Amino acid sequence: MSKVVIKGELPSLNEYIKAxxxxxxxxxxLKKxxxxxxxxxxxxxxNSGVxxxxxxxxxxxxxxxxxxxxADNIAFAKKFVLDGFMKAGLLGNDNRKHITGFQDEFAVDKRNPRVEIDEITEDEDA
Known part of the structure; x- marks a missing residue:
C-alpha cells in the first residue's frame, strides 16, 4: 500500500483564518x-517508490x-497536502476525476504529530 507521511502538525482552519x-x-x-x-x-x-x-x-x-x-479544523489542511502532492508530481490534478473521496481518522501522538495519507483500494471499501 502506498503511504505518504508528513511530520509535524499542519495549520488548522482557525489558524489560517487568523492569518x-x-x-x-x-x-x-502560510499556504505557500x-x-x-x-x-x-x-x-x-x-522518490522512494510510493x-x-x-x-x-x-x-x-x-x-x-x-x-x-x-476534527473539521484539522482536516482543512488537506488543501496543503493535495496542493503539495500536485507540486511534487505525485498527483496530476486534485479534481474529482482523480480523487473520488476522503476518509479521516484522528489520533493523539504527543511525541510524533504527523499526517499519514494512504490510498484506499477497492478491496478496502467492500
Missing part, C-alpha cells in the same frame, strides 16, 4: 509555506499533540 485577518498576505504566505513542506514529503515518498493509482479515495490519519483542535 488572513492579521495581514493581507499572511494567509498566502505548508504546500511546499507537503511537497517535500510527497516528493521524497515518490505511487497512487488515480482515481482513488484517500485516507488521512491525523496525529496531533493533543485533543484541543476540532
Amino acid at each position: 488572513e485577518r492579521a495581514n493581507r498576505y499572511a494567509a498566502a504566505k 509555506r505548508y504546500t511546499a513542506l507537503c511537497s517535500v514529503y510527497a516528493r521524497a515518498s515518490h 505511487e497512487f493509482n488515480w482515481p482513488c479515495k484517500l485516507k488521512f490519519t491525523w496525529y496531533t499533540k493533543n485533543n484541543r483542535k476540532d
Whole structure:
C-alpha cells in the first residue's frame, strides 16, 4: 500500500483564518509555506517508490499533540497536502476525476504529530 507521511502538525482552519485577518498576505504566505513542506514529503515518498493509482479515495490519519483542535479544523489542511502532492508530481490534478473521496481518522501522538495519507483500494471499501 502506498503511504505518504508528513511530520509535524499542519495549520488548522482557525489558524489560517487568523492569518488572513492579521495581514493581507499572511494567509498566502502560510499556504505557500505548508504546500511546499507537503511537497517535500510527497516528493521524497515518490522518490522512494510510493505511487497512487488515480482515481482513488484517500485516507488521512491525523496525529496531533493533543485533543484541543476540532476534527473539521484539522482536516482543512488537506488543501496543503493535495496542493503539495500536485507540486511534487505525485498527483496530476486534485479534481474529482482523480480523487473520488476522503476518509479521516484522528489520533493523539504527543511525541510524533504527523499526517499519514494512504490510498484506499477497492478491496478496502467492500
